[in-house]
Amino acid sequence: MIHCFSGMGNSAAVATRLELVLPRDFADDIWVCPVYSWGIPPVLVRHIETLDLSDRTCHLVCTCGDDTGNIDIQWRKLIESRGGEVGSIFSVRMPNTFVCFPFMNVDSREVTEKKLSEAADRVDAIAAKILSGNRETDIRRGWLPGLKSGVIYPQFFRYGMHAEKFHHTVSCTGCGRCINLCPQKNIARGADGLPEWGADCAFCLRCYHACSTHSVAYGRITAKKGQYLHPDFQWLIKKFKKL
Ligand SMILES: Cc1cc2nc3c(=O)[nH]c(=O)nc-3n(C[C@H](O)[C@H](O)[C@H](O)COP(=O)(O)O)c2cc1C
Structure with missing residues (x-):
């Protein structure tokens, strides 16, 4: 198995x-x-x-x-x-x-x-x-x-690593891809329709890498970083x- x-x-x-x-x-x-x-x-x-x-x-x-x-x-x-x-x-x-x-x-x-x-x-x-x-x-x-x-x-x-450092940036369209893909179901849709991260993060970074508009950020460090998906x-x- x-x-x-x-x-x-x-x-x-x-x-x-x-x-x-x-x-x-x-x-x-x-x-x-x-x-x-x-x-x-x-x-x-x-x-x-x-x-x-x-x-x-x-x-x-x-x-x-x-x-x-x-x-x-x-x-x-x-x-x-x-x-x-x-x-x-x-x-x-x-x-x-x-x-x-x-x-x-x-x-x-x-x-x-x-x-x-x-x-x-x-x-x-x-x-x-x-x-x-x-x-x-x-x-x-x-x-x-x-x-x-x-x-x-x-x-x-x-x-x-700090789960609370994950956030969406101004370019977020609220498409919900990060919400749907999070393996921990740790991202919810906030009152404004945009993603909000909870504390149960696996730090897999799937939300960051899978965002099609590069709108998921970890603090300020990822602003100029690349993305990768297999x-x-x-x-x-x-x-x-x-x-
Ligand atoms: C939180 C985190 C920590 C990582 N630490 C290491 C590490 O210590 N050594 C390393 O070679 N790669 C490290 N990596 C890279 C991953 O192990 C590597 O890219 C892996 O193939 C990702 O596999 P996945 O796509 O199945 O998640 C880390 C990645 C993440 C997200």
């Missing part, structure tokens, strides 16, 4: 390809998600913390713009705390979606295309490795993974509506 959480469709595309390549009766669980601040998205952590995973083997295939830190250590602790057995752990490099800090932006068109074209072979290789039954960890740890995952990750969602976002997102 493949479980997937995805903001802009990168992880959903990987999950879809794995589904295509692996046999239908493949018994293990494969969890596919983006890397958030060198760790597992808290929304997914909270979901897994509700599950009984006894007798389940859980593989992780995470997608990252650049590097994963020690995400495997967090995965191991999380799965074992639910009684599950850890399988293989892989990362796939995909176009970057994080734009909320200075100097961080979406990738250029060339880099985006390169990452997407390399990802297909990487996912096929991952599927073959998972099928072989050998347990393996093959992730892009990057520099200072201990600091990134052990120190920055726990602080990132507590102090680094080329197959539209149908991928319907396919993986829920975790």
